[in-house]
Amino acid sequence: MKKIVLTGGGTAGHVTPNIALLPALQAAGYEIAYVGSYEGIEKKLIADFNIPYTGISTGKFRRYLDPKNFSDPFRVMKGFVEARNYLKNYQPDVVFSKGGFVSVPVVRAAASLHIPCIIHESDMTPGLANKLCIPVAEKVCCNFPETMKNIPADKAVLTGSPIRAELAQGSRLAGLNMCGFTANKPVIMVIGGSLGAANVNKAVRDALPKLLEDFQVVHLCGKDKIDNLLLNTPGYKQFEYIKAELKDIFAMADVVISRAGANAICELL
Incomplete structure (x- = not known):
């Protein structure tokens, strides 16, 4: 072998x-x-x-x-x-x-x-x-x-980047339920990688009041990067990192904001 x-x-x-x-x-x-x-x-x-x-x-x-x-x-x-x-x-x-x-x-x-x-x-x-x-x-x-x-x-x-096949097989409904979002408002997905991206995190949180007027936001902010002051903000859901459920977040997202190191997402979408 x-x-x-x-x-x-x-x-x-x-x-x-x-x-x-x-x-x-x-x-x-x-x-x-x-x-x-x-x-x-x-x-x-x-x-x-x-x-x-x-x-x-x-x-x-x-x-x-x-x-x-x-x-x-x-x-x-x-x-x-x-x-x-x-x-x-x-x-x-x-x-x-x-x-x-x-x-x-x-x-x-x-x-x-x-x-x-x-x-x-x-x-x-x-x-x-x-x-x-x-x-x-x-x-x-x-x-x-x-x-x-x-x-x-x-x-x-x-070659491009290897992509897990299951990432294209998620459920939008499962993603909405996991985040507590509604189905009648578009979703922005923000991801900066497993360690997060400080500049991306800050920019999104600074713009959050304006973003939430028209969107719901799911934010994969990185290890130890949860902002506790925003935990109960309606329409905004934070995760440090997601494994198996990532496919459902992809299926739910209408717009993706990512840093360059998360380029595999852009290729998938």
């Missing part, structure tokens, strides 16, 4: 495209394993799919001064050793990376073992983690044509 290792994490946006690939990979006969951080969001999300999960040490790559910039490189080096030992033992045929800082030691370890790596870049321009992985990748899957000019021509492939 062919084996594939998926990696990526730090935010849900670095995990959910991997989850979207699972049915096709399973149908193609792949044995699937996941490598992520010890306790990151990727571990929680993958737990729902009975995929073997291995945690490694990780460190964040920062472009600003921070005391952790002195300690995190050692965590990354430890993660590289852990990933290399795991991959050497598991012997996958390929590694697929969705990016995020957790993916760097995995991809670099795979390359050191001559295991082919495919990575995916969601944004217009590659993030720092993917920039560190592109030199050793076989192929780089891109969401946008504009991204391809930033990737070596022999590696760049325009």
Whole structure:
């Protein structure tokens, strides 16, 4: 049986495209394993799919001064050793990376073992983690044509973003009931990713009195970003993050406001 290792994490946006690939990979006969951080969001999300999960040490790559910039490189080096030992033992045929800082030691370890790596870049321009992985990748899957000019021509492939099929199979009525909304007023969905987007959150909340004149608003504001002062506002519903019911929110929404990192939504709609 062919084996594939998926990696990526730090935010849900670095995990959910991997989850979207699972049915096709399973149908193609792949044995699937996941490598992520010890306790990151990727571990929680993958737990729902009975995929073997291995945690490694990780460190964040920062472009600003921070005391952790002195300690995190050692965590990354430890993660590289852990990933290399795991991959050497598991012997996958390929590694697929969705990016995020957790993916760097995995991809670099795979390359050191001559295991082919495919990575995916969601944004217009590659993030720092993917920039560190592109030199050793076989192929780089891109969401946008504009991204391809930033990737070596022999590696760049325009693929779009993997989308979970069930996200197109939601129930508008279920979404309305979950939010306590009425069916006779359009709905704006606001999403900034699993960690939220501070500028988006502030802009929407500042404009809320005007928005609620003509719309109902469901706001996926990110972990620990609930505004308690707005909890009982009629026509406004906040969630930190939604998993299984996300398809119903999509089905209910008439307009979507999202930041660039949540671009998979725009492709779906």
